[in-house]
Amino acid sequence: MTRTGNTSPENAHIYLTGSGIAALASAVLLIRDAGVPGGNIHILEKARVAGGALDGSGDAEKGFVTRGGRMHERHYTCYWDLLSGIPSLENPDVSVTDETFEFNERLIAHGQARLLRAGRRLDVSSYGLSLMQQGRLLKLIYESEASLGDRRIEEWFDGAFFETNFWLIWSTMFAFQRWSSLAEMRRYMRRFIHMVEGLPRLGGILRTKYEQYHSVVVPLQRWLENKGVEFRFGVEVVDIGFEIAGGRKRATVLELAEGGSLPLGVNDYVFTTLGSITESSDNGAWDRVPVLKGLAESGAWKLWKKIAAKDPAFGNPSVFCDHIDGSKWYSFTATLKDPVFHDYMEEFSGNLSGTGGLVTLTDSNWLMSFVIARQPHFPNQPRDVKIFWGYGLYPDRKGNFVDKTMAECTGKEILDELWGHLKIQDLMKPFVDEGKVNCIPVAMPFVDALFMTRKIGDRPDVLPEGTENFAFLGQFVEAPHDCVFTVEYSVRTAQMAVYGLFDTGKAVSPVYDSIHNPKYLIEAARAISR
Incomplete structure (x- = not known):
C-alpha cells in the first residue's frame, strides 16, 4: 500500500471517532510503528466507556452483562501482534497475548455437548451432508466472490441443507442466517x-x-493513556466535511453534536469507524423486556449515511443498516448466586467450566445457544457467583415453553424457556424463587448487519482513492480476503490505515492462507464427507 499522507508524524494530530477495537488498535500502531506522539492522538467517543462491541459490565447485585463476545483463534496475526506489546490486566510483566495463549493451554476447548435435542446430546461425529450438499460447499469455496454478487446463502443450497449438523454448528458458531450473504460465507x-x-x-x-x-x-x-493519548468521552461526531476536487479528497471539519465543530488543519488526520453492530442496543432486566431501537437512536449509522452522501467511494450503508428484521437478534447474560446450574451442566456435558463452549438447542424455536465460560468471567465476580451468556437467532418466533416471542420476553421468561429445553425446571425453581438468579436480555438491532447481502463497493476502501488525511475503519470497510465479525478484521483495517498514511517501513500482515494448505483441505474434505 502506498503512502497517501505527507505530514511528518511528529507534527501530526489524529482524531479517532469511536473507541472500538479498530480505533484503539490504530492509536497503538500510530505510536508504536508510525512515531506519532501519544499526546497528539485524540479519541472522540459519544459513550462514557471505551471498547465498542467488546464490552462487559455489572456486578453480583445488579447482574452482569455482555452483549456478545468475539471468537478468537491462534491465526489472528494482526490482533495477537497488537496485543503482544500490551501488559495484561493483572500482571504488567505478561502481555495480553501471552496471558491468553497460556490460559488456553490450561483450558483446551473440547466441547462434548455442542448440539442438544429434547434435552439430550446429539452425535456430531457426522456433519450429515449429502453428496450434493458436499459438492455445493466445495464449489462455493472456489467460486469467485465477484460472481456471487448479493446472493443469499439460501439461494445456493437446498432446503435440507439447513437441517444438517453442519449448518446448525456453522450458523450458530458464526451467527449466520439463511438470508445472510453468500459471499461472506465463502x-x-x-x-x-x-x-x-x-x-x-x-x-x-x-x-x-x-x-x-x-x-x-x-x-x-x-497503555494508551500512559502514552498521553486523550480520551474524550461524551463527544459525538455527527458529520464530517470533505473537500473533494481534482481527484483529491481531504477531510476539513468534524461536526459535533449540539452545534460544535472541530476544524482540521494541514497536519490533522481523522480515522472514522463506520457503522456499529452494537449501536442502539437496549438492556432489559429480570422483569423488563428490552426495547428494539433502530436508526433513529443510532449515531454511528446516521454519521455514515451523511458521509456516504458526499462521494460514491464512501460506501453504501443502507444495504447493511436498513434491514433490522434481518440483522437483529437478542442475547442474554445470567447471574446466579448458586453453583447448581453450572454443576449440572458440568455433569451433563462432561466438560469442566471453560472447556466446553457453545451449546445449541436444535429444537428451540428461537434457535437458542448458550456458553459457560471459565469462572470468574469478570474480575469483580465473587467466587460464589456464576454467570453464563446466550443468544437466540430467531427472536420473532414463539418459544416452545413460553407462549411469547423471544423479543417479548423478560430475563426470567428467557430462562424459563432454557430450563424447559434442558428439562431442569424443578431443579432451578427453588433458586429462582429465592431470588438467586438474575438475567439481563439485550436487544441488538444491527448485530448481524455485517452479514447482510452486499455487492463489491458497498463497503468502502480503508483509504479511498485520492485520500489525503483520513481513513475508514472497522467491520464495514473492505479488507480483502478477511472475515467480518472478527477482532482480526478490525485490527487489520487499523494496519491498513496507519501503514497507508504514514511511512512505517511495515506491511499489513497477510491473511492466514490455510485455503492453499493441502493438509487442511484434505482434513476439511474428510470432515464434510463423514
Whole structure:
C-alpha cells in the first residue's frame, strides 16, 4: 500500500471517532510503528466507556452483562501482534497475548455437548451432508466472490441443507442466517478451512481470561493513556466535511453534536469507524423486556449515511443498516448466586467450566445457544457467583415453553424457556424463587448487519482513492480476503490505515492462507464427507 499522507508524524494530530477495537488498535500502531506522539492522538467517543462491541459490565447485585463476545483463534496475526506489546490486566510483566495463549493451554476447548435435542446430546461425529450438499460447499469455496454478487446463502443450497449438523454448528458458531450473504460465507469457508474438522468440538477456539472488555479493552486503554493519548468521552461526531476536487479528497471539519465543530488543519488526520453492530442496543432486566431501537437512536449509522452522501467511494450503508428484521437478534447474560446450574451442566456435558463452549438447542424455536465460560468471567465476580451468556437467532418466533416471542420476553421468561429445553425446571425453581438468579436480555438491532447481502463497493476502501488525511475503519470497510465479525478484521483495517498514511517501513500482515494448505483441505474434505 502506498503512502497517501505527507505530514511528518511528529507534527501530526489524529482524531479517532469511536473507541472500538479498530480505533484503539490504530492509536497503538500510530505510536508504536508510525512515531506519532501519544499526546497528539485524540479519541472522540459519544459513550462514557471505551471498547465498542467488546464490552462487559455489572456486578453480583445488579447482574452482569455482555452483549456478545468475539471468537478468537491462534491465526489472528494482526490482533495477537497488537496485543503482544500490551501488559495484561493483572500482571504488567505478561502481555495480553501471552496471558491468553497460556490460559488456553490450561483450558483446551473440547466441547462434548455442542448440539442438544429434547434435552439430550446429539452425535456430531457426522456433519450429515449429502453428496450434493458436499459438492455445493466445495464449489462455493472456489467460486469467485465477484460472481456471487448479493446472493443469499439460501439461494445456493437446498432446503435440507439447513437441517444438517453442519449448518446448525456453522450458523450458530458464526451467527449466520439463511438470508445472510453468500459471499461472506465463502470468505469464512476459505479463511477458516483449517477449523472445519474441529468445529463440532470447538477445536481451535481461544478464549480470553475474562470477558473481552477487561481482558483486552482496559489494558489497551491503560497503555494508551500512559502514552498521553486523550480520551474524550461524551463527544459525538455527527458529520464530517470533505473537500473533494481534482481527484483529491481531504477531510476539513468534524461536526459535533449540539452545534460544535472541530476544524482540521494541514497536519490533522481523522480515522472514522463506520457503522456499529452494537449501536442502539437496549438492556432489559429480570422483569423488563428490552426495547428494539433502530436508526433513529443510532449515531454511528446516521454519521455514515451523511458521509456516504458526499462521494460514491464512501460506501453504501443502507444495504447493511436498513434491514433490522434481518440483522437483529437478542442475547442474554445470567447471574446466579448458586453453583447448581453450572454443576449440572458440568455433569451433563462432561466438560469442566471453560472447556466446553457453545451449546445449541436444535429444537428451540428461537434457535437458542448458550456458553459457560471459565469462572470468574469478570474480575469483580465473587467466587460464589456464576454467570453464563446466550443468544437466540430467531427472536420473532414463539418459544416452545413460553407462549411469547423471544423479543417479548423478560430475563426470567428467557430462562424459563432454557430450563424447559434442558428439562431442569424443578431443579432451578427453588433458586429462582429465592431470588438467586438474575438475567439481563439485550436487544441488538444491527448485530448481524455485517452479514447482510452486499455487492463489491458497498463497503468502502480503508483509504479511498485520492485520500489525503483520513481513513475508514472497522467491520464495514473492505479488507480483502478477511472475515467480518472478527477482532482480526478490525485490527487489520487499523494496519491498513496507519501503514497507508504514514511511512512505517511495515506491511499489513497477510491473511492466514490455510485455503492453499493441502493438509487442511484434505482434513476439511474428510470432515464434510463423514
